[in-house]
Amino acid sequence: MKVVTVGTGMAAAEFVQQLRLGGFDGDIVMCSAETHAPYSPCVIPYLLAGEPADNVFWKGRDFYRRYRVTARLGDPVVEIDRQQTRLRTAQGRVEPYDRLFFAPGSRSRFPCRDWLDTAGVFGFKTLSDMQAIDGHIRTQGVQRAVVIGGGFIGLDAALALRHRGLQVSLVHCHERLLERMTDVDGGRFATEQLAQRSGIDLYLSSEVATVTARNGQACGVRLRNGRDIDAALVIVATGFVPNSAPLTGAEQGIAVGNDLLAEARILAAGDVAVTRHALDGPAGLYATAPNAIAQARVAAAYVLGGQTRYAGSLNANVLRKHLDFPIVSAGRFEGEAVTFRNQRLFRRVYLQEGRINGYILIGDTRLAGYIYNLYLTREPVAGAIGSVLADSRGESYYRSMMNLAPAGA
Numbered sequence: 001m002k003v004v005t006v007g008t009g010m011a012a013a014e015f016v017q018q019l020r021l022g023g024f025d026g027d028i029v030m031c032s033a034e035t036h037a038p039y040s041p042c043v044i045p046y047l048l049a050g051e052p053a054d055n056v057f058w059k060g061r062d063f064y065r066r067y068r069v070t071a072r073l074g075d076p077v078v079e080i081d082r083q084q085t086r087l088r089t090a091q092g093r094v095e096p097y098d099r100l101f102f103a104p105g106s107r108s109r110f111p112c113r114d115w116l117d118t119a120g121v122f123g124f125k126t127l128s129d130m131q132a133i134d135g136h137i138r139t140q141g142v143q144r145a146v147v148i149g150g151g152f153i154g155l156d157a158a159l160a161l162r163h164r165g166l167q168v169s170l171v172h173c174h175e176r177l178l179e180r181m182t183d184v185d186g187g188r189f190a191t192e193q194l195a196q197r198s199g200i201d202l203y204l205s206s207e208v209a210t211v212t213a214r215n216g217q218a219c220g221v222r223l224r225n226g227r228d229i230d231a232a233l234v235i236v237a238t239g240f241v242p243n244s245a246p247l248t249g250a251e252q253g254i255a256v257g258n259d260l261l262a263e264a265r266i267l268a269a270g271d272v273a274v275t276r277h278a279l280d281g282p283a284g285l286y287a288t289a290p291n292a293i294a295q296a297r298v299a300a301a302y303v304l305g306g307q308t309r310y311a312g313s314l315n316a317n318v319l320r321k322h323l324d325f326p327i328v329s330a331g332r333f334e335g336e337a338v339t340f341r342n343q344r345l346f347r348r349v350y351l352q353e354g355r356i357n358g359y360i361l362i363g364d365t366r367l368a369g370y371i372y373n374l375y376l377t378r379e380p381v382a383g384a385i386g387s388v389l390a391d392s393r394g395e396s397y398y399r400s401m402m403n404l405a406p407a408g409a
C-alpha cells in the first residue's frame with residue numbers, strides 16, 4: 001500500500017511516525033509547499049525573538065531518512081483527482097496514492113491581498129515566513145514593527161519582536177485583545193496587563209486602512225482615523241484560512257468522522273480538519289498542536305487497521321511565550337461565573353449544574369492543570385471552587401494530587 005501526505009507539518013509528521021512505529025512497511029511519500037524537515041510552528045516565536053530553538057525540528061532533521069519517506073518538497077499540491085486516486089502539484093508532478101493523508105494546515109488571512117506586494121509585509125504562520133521576517137530585520141536594520149491583529153498569533157509575534165528589542169505597535173479592531181480566548185472581563189484584564197507590562201504600544205478599536213510604502217518598501221500603516229504609524233516591518237495576523245481548496249475547491253475546512261476519514265481513502269487532520277468537540281462544543285476548526293497530534297494518531301491507527309476513535313477536540317489555549325503572566329483558557333464562557341481577582345491575578349470558571357463549563361486563568365499557571373482536569377472530567381465542584389480559585393499559593397492542585405483534603409477542611 002502506498003500512503004501519500006499533503007503537508008509535512010505537525011499532523012503529517014506525527015501520522016507518518018506512528019505508521020512506521022506501528023509496523024507499516026509500504027511506500028510513504030510526503031508532499032510539501034515548503035522545503036524543510038517537519039517543524040513545529042509553536043516554536044517559531046522563539047526563533048523570531050532571536051533565541052536558539054533547536055527543537056523547531058521536533059522529530060529530528062533526519063526525519064525523512066529515518067522514517068523511509070520520499071519527500072517531495074517546495075512544490076504545493078494543487079489538485080486531488082479522486083477518480084484516478086492521484087494528486088497533482090503546482091509543478092505538474094502527478095503522485096498516485098492508495099491512502100491520502102490531507103494535512104496542509106492553514107495560512108494567514110490577508111484583509112487586502114495587495115499588501116503582500118509590498119516588501120516588508122508578512123504573514124506569521126510558517127517557518128518560511130519566520131525566515132523571511134528574520135532576513136528582512138537583519139538586512140534592513142529594522143527597529144520598528146507593526147503587528148496587525150491582537151489574537152493569539154498576533155500577540156505571539158508582537159511579544160517575540162519586543163523581546164528581540166524592536167519597538168512594536170499592535171493594531172487591533174476590538175476594544176480588548178484576545179477576545180476569542182477570553183470573556184469581556186478576562187479580556188479587559190489581559191489587555192490592561194499587556195498595556196502596562198509588555199512594552200508594546202497598543203492601538204485598540206483601530207483598523208488599518210492601508211500599508212504605506214516608499215519605493216515598494218513598507219514604511220508603516222495608516223489607520224482608518226488617519227493616523228500614521230511608522231514601521232519598516234508589518235506582520236499581518238488577522239486570522240487563518242484552512243488550506244482545503246486542493247481537496248474541496250473551497251476554503252472552509254474539511255469535515256471528518258471519528259476515524260478521521262473525510263471520504264473513502266482520504267483522511268484529513270490538523271488545522272484543516274473540522275472535528276467535533278470532545279465535550280459539548282460545536283464542530284469546528286480547533287487549530288492547536290495537541291488536537292493535530294491526537295487526530296494524526298487516530299488516522300494512523302485507522303490505516304494500520306485499528307479500531308481507535310477520535311475523542312474530539314478541545315479549544316484549550318495557553319499564551320505564555322515571552323510573557324511573565326500566562327493567559328490560559330478553555331471551554332465555553334457560559335453559565336454561573338465564579339471569580340477571584342486581584343491586581344496580578346484573574347481566575348474565573350463558568351459553572352453549569354455545578355460543573356466547570358469553561359475557564360480563564362491569567363497571571364500564573366499554578367492551578368491550570370488542576371482546573372483543566374476538573375473541566376475534562378466534569379466533576380461537581382460548585383461548593384469548593386471559590387476557595388480553590390482564591391488559593392494564591394496554588395496548594396489545591398498538590399493537595400488533590402496527594403489525595404489530601406482541601407486546606408482548612
Ligand SMILES: Cc1cc2nc3c(=O)[nH]c(=O)nc-3n(C[C@H](O)[C@H](O)[C@H](O)COP(=O)(O)OP(=O)(O)OC[C@H]3O[C@@H](n4cnc5c(N)ncnc54)[C@H](O)[C@@H]3O)c2cc1C
Binds near residue numbers: 007009077106153
Ligand atoms: C506562530 C504560531 C504559534 C503557535 N503556537 C502554538 C502553541 O503554543 N500551542 C499550540 O497548541 N498550537 C500553536 N500553534 C498552532 C499549531 O502550530 C498548529 O495547530 C499545528 O501546527 C497544526 O498542524 P498541521 O499539520 O495541521 O499544520 P502545519 O503544522 O501548519 O503544517 C502544514 C504544512 O502543510 C504545508 N502545505 C500547505 N499547503 C500545502 C499544499 N497545497 N501542498 C503541500 N503542502 C502544503 C505547509 O507548508 C506546512 O508545512 C501555533 C501556530 C503558529 C503559526
